[in-house]
Every structure is written in structure tokens, then in C-alpha cells.
Amino acid sequence: MYDVIVRGGLVVDGSGAPGYLGDVAVQDGKIVAVGQITGDALRFVEAEGRIVAPGFIDPHTHFDVQLLWDGAAKPALEHGITCVVPGNCSLSLAPLRAADRQQVIGMFQQIEEMPPAAFTEAFEWTWEDFAGYRAAIEKSLSINVAPLVGHSVIRLWVMGPHAQERAADAGEISAMQDMLRECLDAGAVGLSTSFVDVDENGRPVPSRFAQFEELDALSAVLGEYGRMLQIVPEFYAIDITIARIDQLAELSLKHNIPTTFSPVFDSTATPDNVARTVARVEEQFSRGARVWPQMQTRPIDISFSLLRPSLFFARLPRWVRILRQPLEQRIAALRDPETVAKMVADTGPDGGERMMGRLVVRGGDGAPVELTGRTLSDIAKDRGEVTALALINLSLEHGLDVALLSANAGHEVTDRIGPMLAHPLVHIGASDGGAHLASFSTYGDTGYLFSEFVRKSGALSLEQAVAKLTAETADIWGLKDRGRLEAGKAADIVIFDAATIGRGEERPAFDMPGNGMRYVRAATGIDTVLVNGQVAYAGGQYSEARAGVVCV
Template structure:
């Protein structure tokens, strides 16, 4: 066979988790055709000696639903070796949609995923109704493999209109929602996602629609997946509680579908919760059901100003202030009585995602030259320099700069030993990239690169083979019908090449440039 491309002499890490081996990889018509000692020639040959050759990575937790419409390469993803993405997480999708409901969906994306309204208004054409019609927009037009979950929020709005954010659904309305879930699955959805995070609100301050759903409604919708014996269920219940595991267990047992829940990470606010979570999820797997916690490879960092901020949304006074017009908000921040209420919120002993530690958030960028001395200082240090209480120092600096001061904060991660144990766990799926969302606050889409560079090469908490397995085949097995991405089988995805002994370099190589022959839109109906 004459190949279009041969990658010669690389160390093949095939995604199976088995030991790597030296081999050639032959590519024909955009697909990996053969792996081994290849004697035939090729139009193009790449010398991969000293490099590792692996399948393209799968990012199973993205919010690229809108971005892919104007950025068909999902640009941030292939830059980090990702060649397959799953959209539609956290209950948020752009379909199914009923005419007149578009702005309700936009309100949820703007606030929850911090996607600028003008980008959605200019970039989304709404030339679809059903989920299958939405996926049609990507056929032959994308530069990476694209799949998606159908979101509970859009389904609820489609059936209930604006009442979706006001009340529980009736039995008849739930039946209509079941019909939409079935239609979406038949149209190619890989599963469904839902959202009960108490911090997730719309742009107008109302809860996202799925937060109003009770267990009966959610189970009824997930039963559609059980009836088809297909699909994955992704959920976020808000601040993690051990009692959530009864829900995960019941959902996984009832549907016998993989359940992906957010999230299993080290948290400064509850530094031992991650171990309790691992202990709580283990019995679910031992009972024969799947309920994977999602985790990241780095601390979850947010960059924010007090013009745009979601860090303190759990605290009523803080949350209400952030919905005020900026000029009114500035007056409130300067008011001693308001500050007293803000302090009272932080003193509330109930658990929260925000750690209430002023030695973690720090000043990242200032607007005035005279404040440059504060850059890099945490808020506790800032307060000491100004002889102030930390809250006063935090607010006064921001007010002095018209709320333009940029702060850095990380609620999660930072305990490397805890993170290493989490990432090694068989009950965890690596990756909560949120690619396509939160661009004004942070960028978490490079988690695969960091897994290889930090956790494999530097900290050596797992082998390269184990890491590639976690980025490829393990995710495919949960989120199907993605063809299990091993280099032992014919697949339609490029192969990143990495140098295990030097800087981690991820490149698109196996198919050359992306084109319609080397990519596809992944739909559940394509499963063999």
C-alpha cells in the first residue's frame, strides 16, 4: 500500500494503557491505516525517532456550542493535541430551540459561561429548531471531530417558555421533554446534561431553568437514555456534598448509563473533601455502576475585576452587588454598612467554594503607576502594606482604580499530593476544560498538555501510557460512540507527537492540515 503519510520510528503510545512500542504509523485518506514496520513508501514521511506518537486527545467537557459556529477549528483545542470535543455540558445547549426563546438561552450562556452577549448575538444565526438540525450546521464545516450533549435548560425552555425558570414541570410537560430528549438522541446527541448548581443564574439573576427540576423530572428524562441503551449523563449539582452520592448512585443504577459529575478536586475551603468523595464513589463502582468524578490537572484559576466577577456569588450581599449598575455598585462598595454585611457573609460558617482566605487571592494588574507596588501581593499582604483590614484594602484599591484592578484567585488545587492521588484514581475522568467559556476569567483548555508535562514528566505520578489512556480511550469508552482512539485501530483523528524527555510539543501531524476527509461530526447513530 502506498500511504499518504508515514510517521516513522516513533514510540507508539496507542491509548490502550499497554506499554508503548517503537513502530511506524501509516496514514491513508485521513485515517490511520496500519501500524508496525512499514516497508511501503508515502507521499510524505515524518521522522518521529525520539518522540511519542499518540491518538488525538478527547476533550469531553467543553462549551464550544457557539464558538464552533464562527471558529470551526475550535482553535484552542488542536493547539493542545485535542482532535475531538464534546459540547453541551452543564445543561447548556443552543438546541432544541423554539422561536422566541433565543434570548432566554443567551441569558444563561452569558452569565453561567461568561460568553459575551455581543459574540452570541453576532455569531449565532439560529437557523435550526431541533438538536439534529443544530448538528447539521457542522457537517463538513469543522476542523476537529465534534459531538454534543443535549442540554436540560434548552429542553425546559422549549416546553415551558419563561415559566421554566419559575416552577416545577407538570407530568404532561415532562412527557414533552422526554420527546425532545428522544428526538435529540435520534438526531445524534451523545447524551444529555443537566445543572442544579445554585450559583448558576441567568444574566437577569433568575436561576437557570434546570435548577427548578425535581428528581422525578430528571430521572424521567434520563430514562430515555436507558431505554435506548445509549448516551452519557453529565451533571453538576453545585457545591459538592457527600449526600450527592446517593443521587449519583441511584441515577447510575436506574439508567445503567455512565454518569459524569462535577467535580472531584482539592478545595482550599474543604481540604479533605476530595478523599471523602473518593471513598463515597468507590461503592458505586463496586456495585457495578459508573459515576465518574471530573477533575482538572491544575488549580482552577480565575482572573477578575469587581466590574465582572463570579467568585463571590455564594454570598447574598456580594451576589446582589454584582448585579447592580457599576456606578451604583461603586457607591455601595464605599458604604460602611454594606461592608459590614459583606463581612457578615464571609463570617457565615456554612461551607462555600470560596475559601475565605485572604492569603490566596492576589493583585495581578493595576491601573495606576503608584499602585504598582501591590502587584503580586496577596490581599493579606496588601492589607498589611496599607494598614487596613483585608476587605477594606481589597475594596479601596479597586475603587481607587474605578474597579479596574485585576485580581487572581484559585479556590481549587494547590495541594500537589492530593491532586496526584485524584488524577491517579480509576474513578476520575481528567478534564473540565470549559473550552469556549469563561474567557475573560481564565483559560483551562490546556489540561492535556499539563497532564503530560507536569504530572507525567515532572512529578511522575503516572506513566505516559496511563496519561494517554486517560486522555483518549477511557473518555471514548464513557462518552461513545467515539471510535475508541487507539493506534491499533483505524481512526479519523490526527496524532499529537510529544517529546517525553523535553518540552511537551503537541502538533497536528497524522493528517496534515485538517480537512473534511480527516474529521467528522460524531453522532450517536454512527455507532456500529
């Protein structure tokens, strides 16, 4: 008697091999048989007319804090994701002394656009070390987690305030190595670092003060365990990205470790950048280095209102400072003619037309219905104002609750992106799941891969797409028990309709702690998701199963 038999689906097993009609039997959280299965089971999951695939793995997320109150990392799980990798970009929530929490919250707020309430209202801080964090999330996981530990927090732990001031000395580097070993022993899947991020005061994050020798020493520890080094390179400059690829290759070869960098975006403004990136990656792989570029599937769409700071204003520090103020002060600043004149001037001699003219009113908020779908450029002309001033005044007239969408701001040309995603050395990831909450939905990239690049453009076969999200990702990250439908592997299984799987419409939700807003997408075409043999999601509903584990 099996626990579960998934019956009669098209088995796409993650290997890239053609799918075939068959069944999958599950016992004690593991797959025990795949093929034509005749035995009995406590539960049958009917999959006729559906695809049966390994659960998807999302290798670039920031669910570190959400996992403390939501063990399903909603809505990631309903999009077929059964394993997430949090702790990217040098930031994790352990190891972290109580006295340093506020500083790291500020970094998450700045870099990942997470509201402070997410860190203060929904859970109790019970840990400082990595094992303690692991224990805190493991209490109610519905999804599997392979957490990275952040270089910045390790540096902060060892060096205190000097972490954002100077190079480490030999003793401090040795202490960081010891701390990294402790984290890896406690279940970290690797180390993340960043070369681009700044904290809420504009100061580079601690990892950026590290000499290459420090990263080399930490990579030596990763080599003892064979675990991953993830970095955020200066993705806006191709020559620097290539320099980072070469540094990663050196570390990969010297310490025999896998490395990955993200994001890698396509832009028609710099149409050769991805090709140059991939060409360098090919050269380094040919030497034996493992340097995996991570590419997201979705276009860059950014939504925002003046109710909260946004990534959209990243190049306008005055706007960021003003939008970070409490609501009353923010409104007062936006009503002050002298301040507004400076803000408008910041947007350029055209009054922000080039930067903001293409913005479209999203609707569904405080904006008048008749403005929905119109561009800010048109609205500004009607109002007789320059574009940036129209944005400010329109927002003020409606309590700042006017959401605008900057659509297709890059990485949006399907015929260009498809072949890139299909490249054998391009690692599909970089969703940023759980971050940038009020700027865009970081959920649904998996569905978008199937709807846009399998069904619509045909850039990848169904089997290729599944392999990219499952076995290939598991192999890259060394997740030995995941990613394939074969006997002995963990029973992480997703059952979906190949004709309808998609990412759903983006919509605002107010389900963050403190009634915080985020953009989400509800999955389409996903029938059932099993995590370690238990049904975690079926028929549009999350179950009470808590079978997720920390899975290194």
C-alpha cells in the same frame, strides 16, 4: 500510497500498553496500519524523539457558542485535543426557540461566565432544533465534537416559562422524551442536567424543577441509545454528592447507561471528601452501575478585576449585582460611600481580609508595576484601609483595570491529586473549556497532566496518562471510532515531546467577539495534531484543514 505516514515516533497507542518505536499510516481519514511501515505517502510527518498518541478527548466543555465562529475551539486543539464534548451542565444551544434565546444567553452568562457579545456579534442564529445547530457548527469544524443536549433547554422547549416553575405532567414528560430522541437522532452524545445552577436572576435553572421521575423517563430514552447522562451535583456537600451518586447508579442499572458527574475537587479543608466519593463510586461499580466521577487536573486559580463580574464574588450577591451594571453606573456605585460601606460589610467583620487578603496583583494591566506580585493584604496595610476597601479604591484609581489572582484556592496539592487522577474509576475531565473566560484559563489541563503528574510527581506513567485522555474516555462515552491508534480508527493523532509538554503561562487575550477578554494558555511541547487524517495544527500554526466532524 498512503495519505500520511507519521514516522519514527514512540507509539503510545492509548491502550495503556508500553510505547514502542513505530509508524502510523493514514488513508481517507482512518488509521490503516500501525507498526513498521515501508510504503510511500503523500505526506510524511517526522516524529523521531516524540510521542505519537491518539488525540485527546475533553469530556466537559462549553464550546457550544465558540464553535459557531471558531471551529478549532482555540486553543484547545493546540493542546492536543481532537474531540470536545460541549453541552454540559444542562445547557446547550439547541433545541432553542428564537423567543427563548435571550433567556438561555443569560444562563450561559451567569453560569459559564460568557459575555453576551459572544452570542450576538460573531454568527447568525439560523436554527432552533438540534439538527440545525449541528449543521451550523459542521460548516467549518477543525476539531471533532460530541455534543450533549441540555435538560434545561429541552424543558424550556416543552414547558416554556413553566419550566422554571413546577414539575412536568405526564404529557410534558412524554414530549421531552420525544424531543430527546430527536436530539439523539441528530447526533447528541447524551443528556446533561444540573442540580446546582441558577440563572442571571438567581432563579434555579429549569432542570432543577424536574422530579426524579422526569429524569428517570429521560434516562429511559438514553437507554434506548446507550448514551451518557452527565450531571452537576452539589459538589460542596459530600452527603448530597453521595446521594446523587446513588441516584445515578439507580438510573445506570435500570436503563443500562453510562453516567458521569463533575466536578470533583480535592480540598485540604475537607480532606476526606474525594476518598468518600470514590469509595461510593467503587461500591456502585461493584453492583454493575457506571457512575464516573470527573476530576480536573489543574489547581483552582481565579483571576478577576472589577471590570466584569467574576466567579470570585459568587457568595457576594451585592457585588455581583453592582459589577453587572454598565461601566458608568458601576463606577458611580463604587464611588458611593453608602454602597461601598455595604459592600465592605458583606465581606465580613474583618473587612474582607480573610476572603481577599491573599489575592495577588497580576500585573500587565492598569495597575502600577510596583504592585505586581504583592498581596492585597500588604497593599491595604500600606494604604491604611481594610482589604475590601483597598480593592475597590485601588481599582477605581486605575479605571477598574487591576487584575488580581486568587491562586491555589483548592485542588492544588500534587501529592494528593496524583493518586486520585490515577485511580482506575476516576475520569479525567471537567476542564470547562470555553467557559469562565475572565476567571481562569480552561485550556492546557492535558499538558498539565503530563508536566505535573507524569514528569514531576510520577503519579501516572506516560502510557497511563495517555490512556486516561484517550481510550478510556472514548470507552466511557461510547465513542467507538476514537481514542486508540489501531487500524480502522479515526486518524486523530497528537505528536508531542514528553520532556516539554505543558500548559504554558496563563495570559489575557482579547480575541472574543466584541474584543472580549479571556485567559488562555499557549501549548508547549505539542508538535503536530491530526484530526481525521488531516494536519490541523503543526509547528505552532493552525492549518486551514476543516476535517472535524460531529462524532457520535
